[in-house]
Amino acid sequence: MKIEQLTHLASHFLDYVQWTPSLKFAVATISFNPIFWNIVARLEHRTHFLTKLAGGAYNGCYLLAATIFSLGIYRDHVYHGALLAQPTYLPMVESGLVKALAVAAFGVGNVLVLSSMWALGVTGTYLGDYFGILMKERVTSFPFNVNDNPMYNGSTLCFLGTALWYGKPAGLLVTAFVFVMYKIALFFEEPYTAKIYAHRNKTE
Numbered sequence: 001m002k003i004e005q006l007t008h009l010a011s012h013f014l015d016y017v018q019w020t021p022s023l024k025f026a027v028a029t030i031s032f033n034p035i036f037w038n039i040v041a042r043l044e045h046r047t048h049f050l051t052k053l054a055g056g057a058y059n060g061c062y063l064l065a066a067t068i069f070s071l072g073i074y075r076d077h078v079y080h081g082a083l084l085a086q087p088t089y090l091p092m093v094e095s096g097l098v099k100a101l102a103v104a105a106f107g108v109g110n111v112l113v114l115s116s117m118w119a120l121g122v123t124g125t126y127l128g129d130y131f132g133i134l135m136k137e138r139v140t141s142f143p144f145n146v147n148d149n150p151m152y153n154g155s156t157l158c159f160l161g162t163a164l165w166y167g168k169p170a171g172l173l174v175t176a177f178v179f180v181m182y183k184i185a186l187f188f189e190e191p192y193t194a195k196i197y198a199h200r201n202k203t204e
Contacts, residue, residue, distance in 0.1 A: 001098060020082070022078075029079070060131055061123050065125070
C-alpha cells in the first residue's frame with residue numbers, strides 16, 4: 001500500500017465501518033464468551049455445580065471445555081459472516097504486503113493457540129484450576145517462554161489476520177475490541193487463579 005492510501009484510510013476509516021446488525025451481533029458474541037466462562041468458572045469454584053452435574057471434576061471440566069470450544073467456533077462463524085458484509089478497502093486486498101501480513105498474523109496466531117493447548121492439556125486450557133484440577137508447576141515451555149498469554153494473543157492475531165486478508169477496516173476495529181476484552185478478562189482471571197494456587201500452596 002502507498003502512503004497516500006494509508007492516509008486516506010486513516011482519515012476515512014469510519015466510512016468503511018457499517019454498524020449493521022450482524023456486526024453488532026459479532027461484537028456481542030465476542031463480549032459474551034469471556035464473560036460467560038469467567039462467571040461459570042467462578043460459580044463452579046464456589047459451588048461445584050458442574051462437578052455435581054457431570055459426576056466429577058474432570059467430567060465437569062470437559063463439559064465446560066466443550067461448551068467454550070463450541071461458543072468459540074460459533075463466535076468465529078458470526079465474525080466471518082459479519083466481516084464479509086462490511087465495506088472493503090481495495091488497496092488492502094490488492095497489496096501483497098498486506099496479504100503476507102494477514103497470513104503471518106493468522107499463522108502465528110494459530111501456532112500460539114494450538115501449542116498452548118498442547119502444553120496445557122484440556123484441563124489446563126479450559127479452567128481446570130476452578131475445578132480443583134491444578135497444575136503441578138507453572139508451564140514454561142513454548143509458547144509460554146515467548147508469550148505470557150499465548151491463547152488470548154494468538155486468538156487476537158487470528159482476528160487481525162482475517163481482517164487484513166479480506167481488506168476490512170471494520171475487522172481491524174473488531175480486533176482492537178477483542179484485544180481489550182481479553183485484557184479485561186485477564187484483569188479478573190489472573191488474580192483469582194493466583195488465589196487458587198496460593199491456597200493450594202498454603203495447605204500443602
